[in-house]
Amino acid sequence: MTRYAFLELTSCGDCLSELYMNPEINKLLEEGEIVYWPAYGIVGDPEEIGEVDVTFIAGTVRTRRDLEELEKFRRISRIVVAYGTCSIYGGLNGLTALLEPRAIADGEYVKLLMPTVKPVTDYIEPDILVPGCPPTREVMARLAKTLKKYISGGKPEKKIFLIPGEVLCKHCPRRPSNPEKAEMPGIRDPNEVVDDGRCFIEQGILCLGPVTANGCNHLCIRFNHPCMGCMGPARGVVDQGLNMIGSIGSILLKSREVKLLFPGLAKELDKLRDPMGYFYRYTLPKAMLTKLALRRRGVE
Amino acid sequence: MGKVIVDPVPWVTGYSRLTVETSDDNRVLSILFEPLEKRGLEKVLKGRSVELLPTITPSICGSDSWSHYIASIKALDIIYGRKPPLTAIHLREAGLLLDILESHLRYLALKFAPKYIGGDVKPLVEVINDVRVVKEIIGGRTRNPIYGIAGGVTRKPGSSDVEVIMDRLSRILDILEKTSKSYMDKISSSREYTAKLSNDKYRLKNTGFIALLDGDGKIGYYDGRPVILGPDGSRRMVDEGELIDHLVVSSRLGTCELYGGRNGEVYMVGAISRINLGKTYSEDAEEIIDKLVELSGGKPLINIFVEPIARLVESLDISYRLNKLFRDPSWLSGESISFEGKRTNAGLGVVESSRGLVIHKYGVSGDGLVDDVEILDPSGIRLPVLNKLLEKYRGSTYSSELLDDVLEIVKIMDLCIPGASKTLRLGGVRG
Amino acid sequence: MLDGIDYSEPRIGVFVCHCGTNIAAVVDVKKVVEEAKKLPGVVHAEDYMYMCSGIGQQLIINAIREKKLNGVVVAACTPSLHYETFARAVESAGLSRQRYKIVSIREYCSWVHFHDRKRATEKAIRIVAAAVAEIRDNKVYEPIRRKVIKKALVIGGGIAGMTAALDLANAGIPVILVEKEPTIGGKMIQLSVTFPTLDCAQCTITPRMAEVGKHPNIKLYTLSEVIDVSGHIGNFHVKIRKKPRMVDPEECRLCGWCANACPVEVINEFTRGLSKRKAIYLPFPQAVPASFVIDEEHCTRCGMCVKVCPVNAINLDEKEEIIEEDVGAIILATGYDLYDGRKLPEYGYGIYKNVIDSLQFEQLIVPSGPTKGRIVRISDGKPAKRVVFIQCAGQRDVNHLPYCSKICCMYVAKEALMFKSKVPDGEAYIFYIDVRTAGKGYEEFYKKVQEIPGVKYIRGRVGKVWEDENGDLIVTGIDTLTGETVKIRADLVVLALGMIPNLDKRLVEKLKISTDEYGFAQEVHPKLKPVETEIGGVYIAGAVQGPKDISESVAQASAAASKALQLLTKDEIEKEPLIAEVDRERCDGCGLCVATCPYSAIKLEDGYARVDEIACEGCGMCVPSCPTGAINLRNMTNKQIHEIIKAVYGVR
């Protein structure tokens, strides 16, 4: 009987119960046995659980306990599934990456915390990675299919990424009709723009499509909402924010840049008040600048 | 002196610890439930562009993510000075109700049914899947929806979408009607459960209740105003801002200094509070409530073991409400966003969630960055309630049965620790 | 392309030059060599006194052969001096120049950090490390070839432009000569005689003008301006705006009836305001094209001239024309202007009529000038007996022109001599700071003038010029040799105003060349590439590059023509293959690079970006725009930049 463990690290706490409820996954679980899932009453000392076939891990490593459990479960598990964007890139939870432990806890609680929050992938090598916040039904189905291959034994030769790595823009329904003329006409608050169905960037809305992997089938775009980057960086993207600045810095106000000059141009750029929030909503712990900021604090 | 530590505490979402101190003669000196999951998410909301908040705050609590989202969007409505049109209001309410429904059903299926109903959760899992399909159609994602915009929603379901929605909703109602009947039958005949319902140990004493009610005295999940039912039976409507002031003090005691402060007044929120304070939408629901009152000995319902049935009641009631909403979806033909309005520098949004009310209050500086955040999460409000209940074990002889009993209460309270630690005022006591 | 070189593993040689003591006196060259040997990929490092010498080059060639080097880094002077030198050496040893790099540890290090030898050495090591890191990943690309249009454009019809045009035309290259004025001839045609030989300027230049005018290979556009330039070396596309002349030069018989009939009289710019002309006029008798012209601005369209013209050569409805031409090379020879004397109010220029500039004085000397060669006071026409020349009127003054205009000392001497020859009893006073006479026969000429009685050189500056009640000019100044205050009553004061470039900013923008801080066109190298600009195929001649006399302008014009010829006699040229390149494995076709490229050199094809290798200029602006890192600049890839940074900070 396949033995499953559910490991929930610091996060919003919902990914795994959602996964559990997915009919296809649920079927697999019913044929097997869940040996660890404290949130639903299945507790046990990981040392005594024995071998686990598949461990689903969601969330980030924020507390020392998170790290202990993570390392233990990596040791005893045949296959580790990093489930949800938090576990791979830090997710929304990762937005706290620059907070010092003292800023969020005091007294003895400080000692519980790691110096910063990091995704699971910074500490262990998962076998299967399932990004998404939350992962879509389609990706869950793909996960079920993939797991079936390994239920009776073995493990993937190399890491399996359950989404295609290409950028969201590649097949975007809002692709600019004339890329040569494409221009970002300024930086606008999406709440202030009457959406005309064109490429969001061409409407002055920061859409992370150019730097984000397509694993959602343009879900937000189809909901007339710019991409927020929840699937993490596309293949080849080094850093969502820095790449995005490189991209929009090229086409932002390009037909007016010479005319606007300074300080007009700077004033337009100042309309992006919170670049960190826009660019790293889901990947802050992986940002190169986070690494730099933490290194300055003495946290490596 | 002895100490029993349960770490982590099972049946809780997130990381927490339970500490039982015993005397030399094995009597319980104290019991303490404390959240250990410290995230600090609320701290990084300050300094954000305000328009980003609805996409970040749902992560405060995964199982009530839509409630945080809708509260956030409602706060944004006020900051942008916009009044969403009816189409948007209905779609937001539908999303919120679906999320509460999913959360209730998951609670029933995973925390309640296995022990008290005998584990037949298949129908519930099926319903949850239907709920999710409808959620996806309305708000994009099952968690952290994306259809909100200040003054409306970004997308309306198309006609084929509406067909799917109606089909699923009627199936949901169908199954829930049957399920609630069979559950009630089983509960009524379960000695273990009825005994708990009438046991004084599980009663919330010196506890008030808060719920959102609409103008007709019905439960106002999306746009109700807060009403307090005091421990003394008094009933009054309160201003949301005042409520924050009030609750932040008491919940701070609960999350940080833990229970034991001042006059000991705490408040329960969620399904129990709502059915205590407000009227439901369907007769079937009222019928169950009557039965519940009968089983637990009078109104208001103050036994914590009422919570699962209260959630069952609400599940049924919410499905009625949703079915009614989509039976005549002519409201869908209206505009979905209103851009008119003048910006203000503060906004507040309050809605119900499965565990109780959620309040988001933002202040915005002149450059559009958030400079003040106050968020109330129901788990945070519930924490003192739990600790107050556990206090009753003080003086009892410690045994493993006692610990099981305590953990049973923890389970029934259904706490979300990631959310609980967010019930804070920025700049206040660190949690 | 090059056989026998194995590129699989980097085998890099580092060659550090002492440059005599230029580098070695500051940078510890031996230490640089020692450290270079430790760098990854380096298999050989050595230093030599003069790497650029024949022996030095041979060292490199030998090392490539003996040590089987597949990469060469030369740490020496700036690439603009010796890139080519070493490139040829490297190629002669069978290695591609794309596997060679020269980095400057002289201009970029020893010459600017002579105060800190320790750090200069450390910096030199870092510079070498960066170069090694870069060259390690350089690939060898085939050059890109493009066709050369065998036609040249010369902008400016002065002595420099005419010379360049004739040189090219005589070599069989069709030339388009564009001149802003109605005639060619430039400034030289306004001169009386030229120093030091005292040849008649007009007699010297007019045959040249005529030759230009009738040369079968020269197409002359007067009253014209270049308004747009696009394209690249070997293939420029230019737009020329030709203003209406309104007189057909083919038909005009120069009878002058039209000018007699014309009722509009305006200032004659050819005599620098010393005479008047009509709105229809002949700039001067030897003008080329030999034709009257209508001054569009002042003509009232009264039609009097049309009525009297015996050959119907006049057409008042002529409109301006935009002419488009394709050329392979461009020579810029727009010459100079005089500094605006009104900016020197202490000298009274523009206030007192008798304070004139040197070109106006030339017009007084010329026998065919407005006064028929009589030297008179402008205010009342009385003969001028005392003339004060002020040299360095604005030049060598940080508030005006910090540089030396080079020719003023000589022309003032010449003008004083001409004055004395015409007014033997006259007196000429010349205020100077220094007298500079570098040039063949110049010093002798100056000595001759200095010895003429009545010519008095006064070392010092003029403090003020004013006019007294009699209309005489009073010049006061200090003789710095005697320390005495000098006060001179003068009939004329002649300002030797400095030369400023006559170069329109818009033209500079269109040509994309750069200028120096005074607006003169910038040559690539003052010594080695004096007529080339940073833009391949664009050359400069004459005073547009800096103050020059006629002989220098002519020499430079021929040099520019010869450089252009080197280009225009080829059928095709090779373009450096260092352009942007798309990695299809990583390209997702988002189109951001397409939107970024200022040259429209990138297109989307089958969902991938593709770079047009002719249109691509190799700027790399598209590189940061690509979110997936799929587009890279050849031999300066993202990876190489990363390696360079790593190497700079890898040195401890």
Add this chain to the structure above:
Amino acid sequence: MDWEPWLIGFLSKWTAGIAAESAGVNRVRYSPNIVLINVPCCGLISPIHVVDAFLQGADGVYIGGALPPANCHYKVGNFKAFKRFYLLKKLMKQFGIEPERIRLEWFVSPQYRKLAKTIDDFVDEIKKLGPITGGVEE
């Protein structure tokens, strides 16, 4: 304190690069604590390169491009650079990293004195800011 800043500079070879060369020819001395790399255009340098440099140990990054509006050899490379680094500086500020560690300077090629002066200023400023790693020796 024996800490010395080491900066890296990327110079557009058409303008700032020529200025650097002229600084050499004219023997204008300036601080040696910077390694200057010539690139075709400052528009080639991406925010990633700059942050990469910081991570490798650069205490400051200097970028020299053409004086706007019309001196960029490639028309608008300087504008691209301006926008990119302006946004990057805003972003860095949010991360608590001094935006002053990036300096973008405009040149026409003859401004070699400006190059020397701005480099000296920049080195002084970085000395005041301290090492990028905040005193932690790598």
